[in-house]
Amino acid sequence: MARLLILGAGIAGQTAALHARNKLSSKHEVIVISPNSKWNWIPSNIWVGTGYMKPEQVTFPLAPVYAKSNIIFHQAKAVSVHPEGDSTTSLPFVTIEYTLPEKLGHIEKITYDYLINATGPKLNFDATKGLGPDKNSLSVCTFSHAHDTSKVLAEVIARMKKGEKQTLLIGTGHGNCTCQGAAFEYLFNVEFELRKQNVRDKTKIIWISNEFELGDFGIGGMFLKRGGYVTHSRIFTESLYTERGIEWITQAHVKEVLPGQTIYENLDGEEKTVNHDFAMLLPPFSGVGLKAFNKNSEDITSQLFAPNGFMIVDGDYTKKPYEEWKPGDWPKTYQSPKYKNIFAAGIAFAPPHAISKPMTNPNGIPIFPTPPRTGMPSGVMARQIAFNIADMIEGREAGPKRKASMANMGAACIASAGANFLKGTAVSMTMYPIIPDFEKYPDTGRDLNYTSGEIGLAGHWIKHFLHYAFLYKAKANPFWRIVPE
Template sequence: MARLLILGAGIAGHTAALHARRKLGEDHEVVVVSPNSRWNWIPSNIWVGVGVMTPEQVTFPLAPVYEKTGVIFRQAKAVSLHPEGGEGVARPYVMVESTEPGKAGVRERVEYDYLINATGPRLHFDATDGLGPEKNSLSVCTAGHAAQAAAGLDEAVARMQRGERQTLLIGTGHGTCTCQGAAFEYLFNVEFELRRRGVRDKARLVWISNEHELGDFGMGGMFIRRGGYITHSRVFTESLYTERGVEWITQAAVKKVDRGEIHYETLDGRQESIASDFTMLLPPFSGVGLKAFDREGSEITESVFAPSNFMYVDADYTKKPYEEWRPTDWPETYRSPRYDNIYAVGIAFAPPHPISRPMFSPSGTPIYPTPPRTGMPSGVMAREVAFNIVDKMEGREGKTRTASMAKMGAACIASAGASLMRGTAVSMTVYPIIPDFQKYPDTGRDIHYTSGEIGLAGHWIKHLLHFAFMYKAKARPLWTAIPE
């Protein structure tokens, strides 16, 4: 009997657990450790944030699903990683600390034969002074945060209904944030909601982000065919902002969030401030901060995790200038270079470098997006890694599956307003996710497979995907027919 331990039950961890469990014989164990008791379809959090969905509609309890599928579930957070065992234990193990009511703080050693690190990010609000729902800004990163944002939006709308003008600032709260797409969705859902509630004329909507240009989305933007031209997503995105009357501030690193005033530095070195009555700024991400120890108990964190606390995998981490970046720098198997039974997927793996070109202000402040690795690619890499591990656990000598983001396409639906008959969403496909300027010198991507358009159809698809992925994550009949 062998045991697969999965840290995290988000999109990547949960996908890996369900696929591994259905493929493995009953003589093997799949154990999931997650501090959260509920699964969250994060892409729908933006709808919670404007009050059109509740947290209960975008989450469900994990325990019954794992009980049904035969996955062992520990509601706990991983504290330390011991890949060589230690303290009299020969097998590798992870020290976990319970977060279950009534058992909170109780530590337990969970041994493993194979480990998938799918912990997702630590929401690093502390990186910017005053940032976060416990301080002076709102967030939509979790269903709870989004519900808080919805309450804040209700208050702002009430003030507008009393005739007050309001400034709503939405975007990224640090120079190195990722997930601009989520903030973009929230911005346009707020704009749509303000129109629906009849107060749009009282609102000044401002976007602030660390992108070099609108439409970068952390992947250097993309080129699409539009109106007889091959056009950069910047044009497409600026058009939408103009049409919806949204101002934008790009090339900005938010440095401090006061109540009602946000201070930021721009790429050309200016120190600016903007007053805001409603502020939703996403935090930067880092790894969760797991410490690693060898058999003797000496700390080896630096050889297992990058300084960002994300885990090293089979990528090329050699420091090199942007011009020398290659698609082959990106990982294929997500296996730790030091321990061949440890893998990291989703946000938890350390990317070799950003996708967007790094930029620094004259004072050295980094102002560029870090690479997104959520959603579809996250699910695909989790599934492939799970299948590779299953082969190893069952002693099969098969071809190793790969899931490089440099050879993978992605589809993304970004909501721009939630309504069955009047809503819209931007539907995008990109191939490959990591641009390949050797193969596609002008655009970095295959123009035949890279597309973008806005319309009601996108909203229908986003709405259907909400129900499809909730269904799939609950492992209901034929769940495997729904792709990652």
């Protein structure tokens, strides 16, 4: 009997758990540890944030799904990893602390044969003074944050209906944020909602971002064939902002959020302020803060995790300038180089470097997006890791054979720009590969036959359909495997 332990039950953790359970014979155990009792389809949180959806529509309880799937579930947070065991056992284990109300605070050791770290990010609101829903800005990162944000938005709309003019600031709350796509979606859904409520003329909407230019999205933007030209996504994105009457501030590191005012520094090193009545600013991400210890209980966290808290895997982490970055730097199997039975999937793995070009202002503040690795790539790498581990447990392979490098992986992304079945729109994007390869595709970094983008109602239909398809899959309902990652 072998035991696969999965830390996290988000997109990566859930995908890995279901695929591993499906591939492994019943004598082997699959255990999932998650501090949350509910699964959350995070891409739809932006719709909770405008009131288009309720939190119950983007979540479901995890325990019944795992019970029917023969997966053991502990509602707890992982505290530390002990890959060599300790003085009492030679078996590797993870220390967990229960968040389940009945066992709250109870500490337990769970041994494992294979470990997948799919803990996702820590929402690092503390990186910026005054940032976060407990302080002076709002968030849509979790369904509860999004629900609270929708209430504030409703209050803002009510004030506009009374004739008050309001300024809305939406974007990223730190120079190293990722997930510009989520903020982008929220921005355009809010703008759509304001038009629907006939208060758009009472609103000034400002986008603030750490991107060098609009349309970067942490992937350095992308080139598209359109109208007889090969054009950068910056042009299309600026066009959409202009069409919808949205002002933009780019190259911005938010230093501090005060009630009604945000202070930011730009790439020129200038400090500026923007006043607002509503601020939804995403935080930067870091690892969840897992510690690691060897057999002698010595701290080996720095051997397993990068300084940002994400797990070191089989990438090339050598420090080198942007000009020397190669697609081959990116991990392929997501296996820890130090402990071969440990893997990391989704946001939890440490990227070797950014995708967008790093920029630093004269005051030494880095202002550039960190690489996104959510959604489709997360699911694909989690599935491949699960298959590899199942093969190793069942004795079919000695090591991980399947690869899922973001340098050889494409992605499809639907970014909502307004939710309505007849008048809504979404930007539908595909790209291949995710990591630009300027040796293979010298001018554009990506294959133009597989890289595309357009806006329209069809995109909204697809996003809505995918919402239900992914919830269906995550619930492990019959034939869930036909829904792709």
